[in-house]
Amino acid sequence: MRTLIKLSLVILVAVIVPSGTLRAQSILRDAETERFLYDLTNPLFEAAGIERNSVKIGLIYSKSINAFVAGGQHMFVHSGLFTAADNLGELQGVLAHETGHIAGGHYSRTKDAYESAGMISILSMVLGAAAIAAGGGDAGIGMIMAGQSVAQGNVLAYSRTQEAVTDQAGASYMEAIGVSGLGLISFFEKLRNQEILAQVRQDPYVRSHPLNRQRILALQKVVHASPYVNTPLDPRLSETFNRLKAKLRGYLDHPTVTLRNFPLSDTSISARYARVYAYHKALEWDLALLEADALIAAEPNNPYFHEIKGQILFENGRVDDSIDVFQGAVRLAPHEPLILTAFGQALVSQEDRAKMARAMPVLKQATRLDRSNTFAWFNLAKAYSWLDMQAEASLATAERYYSGGNASQALMHSQRAMANFNTGSPEWLRAQDIAILARAAVDKQKKRSSRRRVSDTPHSLNIMKIQ
Ligand SMILES: [Zn+2]
Numbered sequence: 001m002r003t004l005i006k007l008s009l010v011i012l013v014a015v016i017v018p019s020g021t022l023r024a025q026s027i028l029r030d031a032e033t034e035r036f037l038y039d040l041t042n043p044l045f046e047a048a049g050i051e052r053n054s055v056k057i058g059l060i061y062s063k064s065i066n067a068f069v070a071g072g073q074h075m076f077v078h079s080g081l082f083t084a085a086d087n088l089g090e091l092q093g094v095l096a097h098e099t100g101h102i103a104g105g106h107y108s109r110t111k112d113a114y115e116s117a118g119m120i121s122i123l124s125m126v127l128g129a130a131a132i133a134a135g136g137g138d139a140g141i142g143m144i145m146a147g148q149s150v151a152q153g154n155v156l157a158y159s160r161t162q163e164a165v166t167d168q169a170g171a172s173y174m175e176a177i178g179v180s181g182l183g184l185i186s187f188f189e190k191l192r193n194q195e196i197l198a199q200v201r202q203d204p205y206v207r208s209h210p211l212n213r214q215r216i217l218a219l220q221k222v223v224h225a226s227p228y229v230n231t232p233l234d235p236r237l238s239e240t241f242n243r244l245k246a247k248l249r250g251y252l253d254h255p256t257v258t259l260r261n262f263p264l265s266d267t268s269i270s271a272r273y274a275r276v277y278a279y280h281k282a283l284e285w286d287l288a289l290l291e292a293d294a295l296i297a298a299e300p301n302n303p304y305f306h307e308i309k310g311q312i313l314f315e316n317g318r319v320d321d322s323i324d325v326f327q328g329a330v331r332l333a334p335h336e337p338l339i340l341t342a343f344g345q346a347l348v349s350q351e352d353r354a355k356m357a358r359a360m361p362v363l364k365q366a367t368r369l370d371r372s373n374t375f376a377w378f379n380l381a382k383a384y385s386w387l388d389m390q391a392e393a394s395l396a397t398a399e400r401y402y403s404g405g406n407a408s409q410a411l412m413h414s415q416r417a418m419a420n421f422n423t424g425s426p427e428w429l430r431a432q433d434i435a436i437l438a439r440a441a442v443d444k445q446k447k448r449s450s451r452r453r454v455s456d457t458p459h460s461l462n463i464m465k466i467q
Contacts (some may be wrong), residue, residue, distance in 0.1 A: 028079060028251075031338035032304040033244050037077065037095075040237070044096050047176035048103040048169070055102060056372075067098055075102070084190075088233045088241040089183020093174065097184060101170035106162050109272040167215060172221045180231050181223035186218050239269075246270035250277030269298060276308055285316045290441070303333035307342065314346050322346045323355075330362070337370035341379070348379045356386040367399070374404040387443055391420035391450070395431050402434045408440035410434055 034057065041051045058076045060066075066078040075098055085091040174181040192213075223229060250258045250273060258278035262271040272291045279288035292309040299305060306329035314322035326343035333339055340362050347359035363380035367373060377400035384393035398413035417431035 047173040090187040093184025096170035100166035159255035340366035411438035
C-alpha cells in the first residue's frame, strides 16, 4: 500500500479503454491543491447561487488542457490546465466559466446505475478504483467503467448558445467577486492560437468545441466593461498559485528538467517546492529533506511543508520520525483529511497495537471529513481489526467498498456489521443504509449486464466537458 499516496500526491488508476488495452490514469490528490481549488471556486459558486463546497473538485493527471463537469456536482481539472495557465487569472477565468455551466444546468441526464441509485459519486468511484488498483485487487466492473468514462473526458459538446451564455455568466461572476476577467481572455486566445496552429495536437478542451473569434470578441466586450478590468490579481492567491504550479511541475517533470527550470541559485519557496519533488523522484532523500527543512524554516506554521517532510521520511522508511512530523502537520491543520490520512497511514503501517489505538481517532476524523476516501477507510478497518473491534471493522470495510463503488462487497460487509451491532444502534442503522443501497445497485448491475450483452455502450456516464 506504500505506493498509494506518493509524496502526498497521486493515486494510480488502471483504466480499461474500449480497445481492450490497459491505460494508466491518475487522480492527483493533494491537500494543498484541493484546498486552493476550493478557495478559488467557492466565491464563484456563491456568485452563481451555488452552495459552497457542494461541487467536488478532482485533479486529474494529464498533460492535456482540459476541465469538465460530471453529473453537475463534480468538477475535474487536468493538471495540464493548471500548468498551462500563465497566471492565477487564467485559471480563475476557466473555473468561472465552468461554474457557469454548472449554474446553467448544462449537463445531460443519462442513465447510470450508481447515479440513479444515488449511491456514490463519480469522484469517489474514480478514487475508489484508484485505491483498489493500487492495493486491493478487488475492483468492481462498475468502477472501471466509471474510471474509463472519466478518463476519456467523455464529451458532450455544448451548443454555441450555451457557450455564449456561459461566457457571459463566467464574466459576471468574476465581476461580482471583484476580479478582472482578462485572464479568461488571454487563456482563450492562447487556446485559439493552438487551434489555428496545430489541428492534430489540439488539447481536448479545444477539440470538442472550437473557440471562434466572435466568442472572444463578445467576452472582451463584457470584461472591459467591468470596473475591475484593471484590478491586479490577489497577491496571496497568486503566490499560492505559483507555488502549486511549481509543486506540480516538480512532481510531474523529470528531475533534470525541474533542476534546470529551478536552479539552486533560486531560493524562492516555489523553487524549493519544485526541487523537493525533483530530489524525491531522483531518490535523493537527504537533498529532499534539506529543501523541506528550508521550507519549514521559512514558514514554520505551514502545515503542507510539514506534510511533505513527513511523506519523505515515511517513504524513506523512517516511519517513527514521519509520525512525529505528521503529528505536527495535523496540529497545524486539524481539518485536512488527506493530512490526517497520511498520519493514520504511518501509524497503522507499524502494525503495533498501541499505534493502532492512536490511529483510530485520527482516521475516524479523516473519514468524517472525507467519506469518499477509501484508503482512510481501509486503514481504519485495519486499526479496528487489531483492536478486536470486529463489528466496527466490518462497517468501515463496508464504507470503503460503498464509497469505492463495489456494491457486492459493500453488501456483504454491511450485512456482517449488522449481525454484530445491536439492532437499532446508530452503527447498525448506518450498516442497514449501506446494505439497502448496495443491494439496489447489485440488482441494477445484474439487469444492466444482461442488457449490455446486446448493446454495449462504453459512454454510459453523464459527463460533460467544458470548453
Ligand atoms: Zn464552455
